[in-house]
Amino acid sequence: MNNTLIFGHKSPDTDTICSALVYADLKNALGEEAKPARLGDISSETQFALDYFGVTAPEYIEKVDEDVDNVILVDHNEFQQSVDNINDVRISEVIDHHKVSNFETKEPLYFRAEPVGCTATILNKIFKENEVIVSKENAGLMLSAIISDSLLLKSPTCTAEDREAAYELAEIAGVDLDTYGLEMLKAGADLSDKTALDLVTMDAKEFTMGDSKVQVAQVNAVDTNQIYASQDAIEKEIEKLINDNNLELFLFVATDILENDSDALALGQAKGNVEKAFDVKLDEHNRALLKGVVSRKKQIVTNLSEQF
Amino acid sequence: MNNTLIFGHKSPDTDTICSALVYADLKNALGEEAKPARLGDISSETQFALDYFGVTAPEYIEKVDEDVDNVILVDHNEFQQSVDNINDVRISEVIDHHKVSNFETKEPLYFRAEPVGCTATILNKIFKENEVIVSKENAGLMLSAIISDSLLLKSPTCTAEDREAAYELAEIAGVDLDTYGLEMLKAGADLSDKTALDLVTMDAKEFTMGDSKVQVAQVNAVDTNQIYASQDAIEKEIEKLINDNNLELFLFVATDILENDSDALALGQAKGNVEKAFDVKLDEHNRALLKGVVSRKKQIVTNLSEQF
Ligand SMILES: [Mn+2]
Ligand SMILES: [Mn+2]
Numbered sequence: 001m002n003n004t005l006i007f008g009h010k011s012p013d014t015d016t017i018c019s020a021l022v023y024a025d026l027k028n029a030l031g032e033e034a035k036p037a038r039l040g041d042i043s044s045e046t047q048f049a050l051d052y053f054g055v056t057a058p059e060y061i062e063k064v065d066e067d068v069d070n071v072i073l074v075d076h077n078e079f080q081q082s083v084d085n086i087n088d089v090r091i092s093e094v095i096d097h098h099k100v101s102n103f104e105t106k107e108p109l110y111f112r113a114e115p116v117g118c119t120a121t122i123l124n125k126i127f128k129e130n131e132v133i134v135s136k137e138n139a140g141l142m143l144s145a146i147i148s149d150s151l152l153l154k155s156p157t158c159t160a161e162d163r164e165a166a167y168e169l170a171e172i173a174g175v176d177l178d179t180y181g182l183e184m185l186k187a188g189a190d191l192s193d194k195t196a197l198d199l200v201t202m203d204a205k206e207f208t209m210g211d212s213k214v215q216v217a218q219v220n221a222v223d224t225n226q227i228y229a230s231q232d233a234i235e236k237e238i239e240k241l242i243n244d245n246n247l248e249l250f251l252f253v254a255t256d257i258l259e260n261d262s263d264a265l266a267l268g269q270a271k272g273n274v275e276k277a278f279d280v281k282l283d284e285h286n287r288a289l290l291k292g293v294v295s296r297k298k299q300i301v302t303n304l305s306e307q308f
Numbered sequence: 309m310n311n312t313l314i315f316g317h318k319s320p321d322t323d324t325i326c327s328a329l330v331y332a333d334l335k336n337a338l339g340e341e342a343k344p345a346r347l348g349d350i351s352s353e354t355q356f357a358l359d360y361f362g363v364t365a366p367e368y369i370e371k372v373d374e375d376v377d378n379v380i381l382v383d384h385n386e387f388q389q390s391v392d393n394i395n396d397v398r399i400s401e402v403i404d405h406h407k408v409s410n411f412e413t414k415e416p417l418y419f420r421a422e423p424v425g426c427t428a429t430i431l432n433k434i435f436k437e438n439e440v441i442v443s444k445e446n447a448g449l450m451l452s453a454i455i456s457d458s459l460l461l462k463s464p465t466c467t468a469e470d471r472e473a474a475y476e477l478a479e480i481a482g483v484d485l486d487t488y489g490l491e492m493l494k495a496g497a498d499l500s501d502k503t504a505l506d507l508v509t510m511d512a513k514e515f516t517m518g519d520s521k522v523q524v525a526q527v528n529a530v531d532t533n534q535i536y537a538s539q540d541a542i543e544k545e546i547e548k549l550i551n552d553n554n555l556e557l558f559l560f561v562a563t564d565i566l567e568n569d570s571d572a573l574a575l576g577q578a579k580g581n582v583e584k585a586f587d588v589k590l591d592e593h594n595r596a597l598l599k600g601v602v603s604r605k606k607q608i609v610t611n612l613s614e615q616f
Contacts, residue, residue: 100419101412106613108407108605111421297416305414 045188049144120145139172210308322456353496357452518616
């Protein structure tokens, strides 16, 4: 029997964790052996969803064991966001909704990326294509992933397909979409127990823009001022990350989930590119309000890349 | 209205041409504007299929015009196999069945690769998913693509899905699969009017293996001895290509479509890697018989890559 491991990106978000769990369950239903895994800590938002639907988190792995035959990547494809020994494993499948970059295989594979707002939306289609019934738990996890990636259907990344899937899944999961969604987002936005290091690493992604290495970290908050009360400590952690990883830019994005705006902090040699990308001026604290910006993928990375 | 261009790889084979034609037709049936194009000359095999089903070849393009909004890549994804100005265009979709390599986008896209033997097999599924009826012409083109890529269903790349699609499409196209297939392959294997330059370029693909540039050219023949009657002239053309393109290796593969073997000619500094990859000795003419080898993708490129 094939030994297959399914995992999402480092600094896992709710879509990454839920998609790994749900896709492994679907594979099992189809008679294929597959186990979910994760590459980092579970966020409080994700934990809320897991607890709500009574599902156990996937096992943490540092690297892929030698006895694993295949890995399936969900919710990412770029190798720098994946497991450290990604170059030594056989990738049999990718299910993703991001741009394709820094990815290659030696053999043909099943690679399915669609320009939708969430990996779980694609998984919901795959259930239908294979005529497998979606359980209450799987519906709850996929719904949570869509709510998380779309900030309750408000992000510009959210497509009609995501919206339709969300309403359909809420019905199966037996929850009211808005009530459950806001509760889950607030659980993730409860940052009271987070250290400055937690804040800058809990959802950070690295990108290569031009020849430069850039990290963009995003945290959701109900009150962004509360985050920046500890700006000094946050800056110290970011400066350390910039030095340790030779980053040209670290952009820290605090997103207000009620206002749907972001208060961003830019550090590093290339911080001027943030001003150009969003047509803003960084204030004396290196911060700027990005009006209506909530999507790292569609509003931040695309605009920022063009400046490098 | 969006201005979309659909094309396959350079040195177009039957799958590349037919997939571009068929997918453009499907897009039009779905109310989306799209035009097929090609990046090189039509082979005599492909011409046979086009003539048989009364379809005109797509227009030749040297590069993508500035007024094109999107391009869709079929039957390839690696940029070195694509149009020269691929870095300046927006890729909205990829439909392919090859390994993924040297490909990236700035934005999310629809990327669909499946480990089947032919792009047309995937297109046949897309017709069904969209509930569009397959015309006799489109069935004939897709069938021709499958026959070509699978060497009449005999290649190890040919999957159960390809086989099923082929029989289904032969029915719609109103032809006997084996009779039509052999006729088409023989039309392609008629090399009587080919110059040595034609032979080494008509179906050549470039790959990056390790840090080395490698080209693998393949021609189908009924009698491979007839090809090597002009080995001196062929070698001269290959040496020129090696010099002009800084190749470490040029592997010329003459595939016997009746015996399903290949007689290969290896030139370049790294020709020793061919011996290691296939456990053969090149004779004094730098040639070796590769028993049972008919698939560039599954039998040649994978084995050869490991040696670099
Ligand atoms: Mn996602
Ligand atoms: Mn093909």
